[in-house]
Amino acid sequence: MSAARYAIGIDLGTTHSALSYVEIAKCEGEEVDQRILAIPQLTAAGSVEERPLLPSFIYLPHPDEHTPGDLTLPWGGDPTRVIGEHARRQGVTTPIRLVASAKSWLCHPDVDRKAAILPPEVPSDVQQLSPFEASVLYLSHLREAWNGAHPYDPLDGQDVTVTVPASFDPAARELTAEAAKAVGIDNLVLLEEPQAALYSWVNDSVGRWRHDVKVGDIILVVDVGGGTSDFSLIAVTEQDGALELTRVAVGEHILLGGDNMDLTLAHVVKQKLKKNGVELDRWQLQALTHGCRQAKEALLADAEREAYPIVVPSRGAKLIGGSIRTELTRDEVTETLIEGFFPEVSVDERPAQRARGALTKVGLPFAQDPAVTRHLAAFLGKQAGATEDLEGFVEHAHWASFLHPTAVLFNGGVFNAEVLRDRVLQVLNQWLAAEDAPAARLLEAHDMDLAVARGAAFYSYARNHGGVRIRGGTSHSYYVGIERSMPAIPGMEPELHALCVVPFGLEEGSEPVMPPQEFGLVVGEPVRFRFFGSSVRREDQVGDLLEEWSEDELEELEEIQTSLPADKLKRSEVVPVRLQAAVSEVGTLELTAIPTQGKAVGETSDWKVSFNTRGGSSADAE
Amino acid sequence: MTDEKPSLFERLQPLMQRLQPLMQEAKRLSIRGLKLARHWLGIAARETWIVLKRLPIASYSFFWAMVSPEYAQRLTDLYIDGASTLTNKASRQRAVEAPPQPQAVLQESGPDSALVLLSLLQKEGRFLDFLQEEVSGYSDHEVGAAARVVHDGCRRVLDDHLSIAPVRDEAEGSQVTLQKGFDPSAERPTGQVIGEPPFTGSLVHRGWRALDVRLPQVASSRDVRILAPAEVEL
Numbered sequence: 001m002s003a004a005r006y007a008i009g010i011d012l013g014t015t016h017s018a019l020s021y022v023e024i025a026k027c028e029g030e031e032v033d034q035r036i037l038a039i040p041q042l043t044a045a046g047s048v049e050e051r052p053l054l055p056s057f058i059y060l061p062h063p064d065e066h067t068p069g070d071l072t073l074p075w076g077g078d079p080t081r082v083i084g085e086h087a088r089r090q091g092v093t094t095p096i097r098l099v100a101s102a103k104s105w106l107c108h109p110d111v112d113r114k115a116a117i118l119p120p121e122v123p124s125d126v127q128q129l130s131p132f133e134a135s136v137l138y139l140s141h142l143r144e145a146w147n148g149a150h151p152y153d154p155l156d157g158q159d160v161t162v163t164v165p166a167s168f169d170p171a172a173r174e175l176t177a178e179a180a181k182a183v184g185i186d187n188l189v190l191l192e193e194p195q196a197a198l199y200s201w202v203n204d205s206v207g208r209w210r211h212d213v214k215v216g217d218i219i220l221v222v223d224v225g226g227g228t229s230d231f232s233l234i235a236v237t238e239q240d241g242a243l244e245l246t247r248v249a250v251g252e253h254i255l256l257g258g259d260n261m262d263l264t265l266a267h268v269v270k271q272k273l274k275k276n277g278v279e280l281d282r283w284q285l286q287a288l289t290h291g292c293r294q295a296k297e298a299l300l301a302d303a304e305r306e307a308y309p310i311v312v313p314s315r316g317a318k319l320i321g322g323s324i325r326t327e328l329t330r331d332e333v334t335e336t337l338i339e340g341f342f343p344e345v346s347v348d349e350r351p352a353q354r355a356r357g358a359l360t361k362v363g364l365p366f367a368q369d370p371a372v373t374r375h376l377a378a379f380l381g382k383q384a385g386a387t388e389d390l391e392g393f394v395e396h397a398h399w400a401s402f403l404h405p406t407a408v409l410f411n412g413g414v415f416n417a418e419v420l421r422d423r424v425l426q427v428l429n430q431w432l433a434a435e436d437a438p439a440a441r442l443l444e445a446h447d448m449d450l451a452v453a454r455g456a457a458f459y460s461y462a463r464n465h466g467g468v469r470i471r472g473g474t475s476h477s478y479y480v481g482i483e484r485s486m487p488a489i490p491g492m493e494p495e496l497h498a499l500c501v502v503p504f505g506l507e508e509g510s511e512p513v514m515p516p517q518e519f520g521l522v523v524g525e526p527v528r529f530r531f532f533g534s535s536v537r538r539e540d541q542v543g544d545l546l547e548e549w550s551e552d553e554l555e556e557l558e559e560i561q562t563s564l565p566a567d568k569l570k571r572s573e574v575v576p577v578r579l580q581a582a583v584s585e586v587g588t589l590e591l592t593a594i595p596t597q598g599k600a601v602g603e604t605s606d607w608k609v610s611f612n613t614r615g616g617s618s619a620d621a622e
Numbered sequence: 623m624t625d626e627k628p629s630l631f632e633r634l635q636p637l638m639q640r641l642q643p644l645m646q647e648a649k650r651l652s653i654r655g656l657k658l659a660r661h662w663l664g665i666a667a668r669e670t671w672i673v674l675k676r677l678p679i680a681s682y683s684f685f686w687a688m689v690s691p692e693y694a695q696r697l698t699d700l701y702i703d704g705a706s707t708l709t710n711k712a713s714r715q716r717a718v719e720a721p722p723q724p725q726a727v728l729q730e731s732g733p734d735s736a737l738v739l740l741s742l743l744q745k746e747g748r749f750l751d752f753l754q755e756e757v758s759g760y761s762d763h764e765v766g767a768a769a770r771v772v773h774d775g776c777r778r779v780l781d782d783h784l785s786i787a788p789v790r791d792e793a794e795g796s797q798v799t800l801q802k803g804f805d806p807s808a809e810r811p812t813g814q815v816i817g818e819p820p821f822t823g824s825l826v827h828r829g830w831r832a833l834d835v836r837l838p839q840v841a842s843s844r845d846v847r848i849l850a851p852a853e854v855e856l
Contacts, residue, residue, distance in 0.1 A: 049782075050836075069841050311771050323771065
């Protein structure tokens with residue numbers, strides 16, 4: 001048990017960050033007193049306000065853009081980086097200086113995550129940041145805000161949970177943990193966001209959740225935030241007579257969220273205005289997007305309303321003369337949002353994939369199919385066998401084409417609209433009805449914008465002070481690629497085998513695992529391995545060598561590398577090693593190369609094998 | 623005999639003549655002394671009278687302060703807080719005795735927070751643009767469209783920076799009673815304002831009360847007189 005006074009949860013979101021906390025001494029069992037930290041931030045030049053959410057935006061101001069002192073925060077702050085509300089506003093008019101969606105870049109496989117690349121493709125006198133630095137900046141802003149409010153209990157002495165998308169790969173998780181360490185958070189654990197949402201639900205129910213679910217339930221968590229969609233499946237199991245939660249599957253990283261929806265509506269209205277000969281500039285489009293968001297919320301909340309007026313204010317001082325009046329109709333919302341993003345599809349439909357042009361600029365890999373329901377169908381279809389190994393679960397009907405969830409928990413600002421929750425549930429229940437399965441029920445969630453931070457704080461508390469925990473371990477099994485030695489055949493790539501180094505569901509803090517195979521590593525030269533992950537091959541054990549697999553089973557991740565320092569050993573000597581894998585208490589995957597006869601040769605220690613977060617394509621280009 | 627021997631009177635005569643000025647001097651002095659004594663006595667008597675005139679109120683206060691704890695408290699308040707906090711009966715009694723005195727000090731309201739609020743209203747709701755524009759040339763339709771921007775934005779400012787609640791929770795038009803000792807700055811009786819409270823009447827306006835004000839912290843370097851900066855697109 002740690003000596004921390006507070007248990008803290010940090011939601012490091014793509015578009016917003018939040019910090020929730022509980023005072024440990026004031027908690028009793030599952031009754032937890034949750035609070036949200038009011039985060040001081042610049043809301044205009046020279047004005048600081050406290051808000052519960054910190055918009056995840058960084059603005060890099062020109063030295064002459066502000067009066068010196070106008071960017072002062074309660075703790076001083078760095079005047080060359082503006083974080084929060086003011087950054088977002090400034091970015092509307094000066095996008096070349098705005099760093100946005102840094103979190104999506106943090107798990108972008110094709111770029112160097114520690115190179116100064118944000119904002120992308122800007123004039124050279126803008127000092128760029130790396131996605132990693134951006135995460136550090138958000139966390140240090142939260143740290144200063146916390147320390148200002150709790151001067152006697154600084155953040156580095158508290159139990160802290162930072163959330164990551166369930167779909168984050170090991171490298172992105174490690175970068176997040178590294179960023180948290182960089183701001184001095186020592187008692188750190190990582191938690192997947194859909195799990196945090198479920199913890200928040202458990203917390204809100206104050207113990208009642210045990211009556212709301214039963215053994216055999218499969219809870220589908222659908223989390224559609226501002227920039228990303230995340231799915232997870234969590235099974236309700238039993239251990240020694242007590243209910244337990246086990247995360248059985250997570251979805252892929254889908255860059256699709258509420259912001260896309262507002263932008264789409266704005267473009268619909270923009271086209272409508274264009275037909276009447278009205279052109280909008282970038283600033284007006286932003287104002288229109290804002291207006292569309294409000295109109296959308298009003299129309300989705302009130303089924304009687306047929307249209308909602310939108311006024312795009314003029315940018316100049318002539319407000320009445322220069323404003324553009326238009327409206328968003330119910331048909332447009334229904335057609336664009338509900339049919340566009342949540343269409344009624346059959347469960348065997350899959351997201352459309354377009355081949356990317358060869359000359360595309362490096363940008364974020366946005367989802368190419370906007371249909372959330374189609375992504376959901378793909379996820380459930382892929383995970384049809386996710387509960388096969390769990391005890392107490394009904395043997396899945398062999399003809400079931402997808403995994404049948406029995407309950408749904410929604411999270412993310414998008415699902416504040418009841419219409420959209422109903423729509424997803426309705427589509428899901430149609431799929432279930434088609435396979436004669438009982439309809440899934442809705443688990444009522446509250447406060448979808450802050451649920452992840454609240455759930456994370458609850459987890460921080462529960463993991464040290466007793467309370468329900470979601471078990472799960474690694475959401476994938478991991479493999480290294482081994483080339484079979486064979487005579488070269490022109491036009492044929494050498495055959496690749498995959499050696500399982502991490503089994504599915506390896507839990508945090510458990511014994512390290514080590515496949516028996518040995519590798520010969522060359523001293524003094526960096527060695528790279530191809531690295532693969534699978535979210536469906538649950539039965540593979542450490543040391544299993546796969547000779548063939550179907551294409552959608554294994555997904556290639558960024559390669560891993562290690563370099564053996566040539567201090568005690570002769571350069572270019574070959575040392576036999578074995579690869580050991582462990583999941584740290586923090587929740588990151590750690591790979592180590594252990595020399596098999598190392599101790600005999602001399603004081604060679606173990607070598608850390610690191611994830612190559614420098615990006616495949618850019619590394620090739622160097 | 624009288625010839626031969628000067629009479630006592632005659633003998634005394636020169637002495638008397640020499641004493642004469644002294645006597646006159648003494649007489650003058652005694653008159654002055656009397657005058658002086660009368661003057662001081664007069665003053666003393668007047669002062670005594672002035673003091674004695676206060677005897678009834680002094681003994682009344684003394685008596686009531688001993689008898690009534692409420693009165694004693696009121697006197698205590700009077701001594702400790704000064705005259706302005708006296709309430710009800712005591713203030714009315716005092717008003718009879720002394721000319722009414724101003725009960726509070728007039729202050730300049732600082733311009734800074736007003737300017738900060740104004741710039742917020744402009745930033746979010748284009749408040750200044752709306753008020754500064756000449757509306758007579760536009761149709762109601764056009765003014766109405768702009769009013770949406772203003773209403774929407776200014777309301778957001780109010781929601782974010784102030785907590786505003788009605789003073790009276792009853793529906794407008796319902797019968798309400800103003801109890802004795804009501805706060806006239808929060809509840810204003812109008813019309814037939816006669817007699818003593820409680821007053822009963824119909825609620826015409828519910829009133830508004832700011833429960834909380836949360837204006838942003840402003841950096842000392844910021845010129846708050848700039849309500850909206852001029853924008854130059856490069």
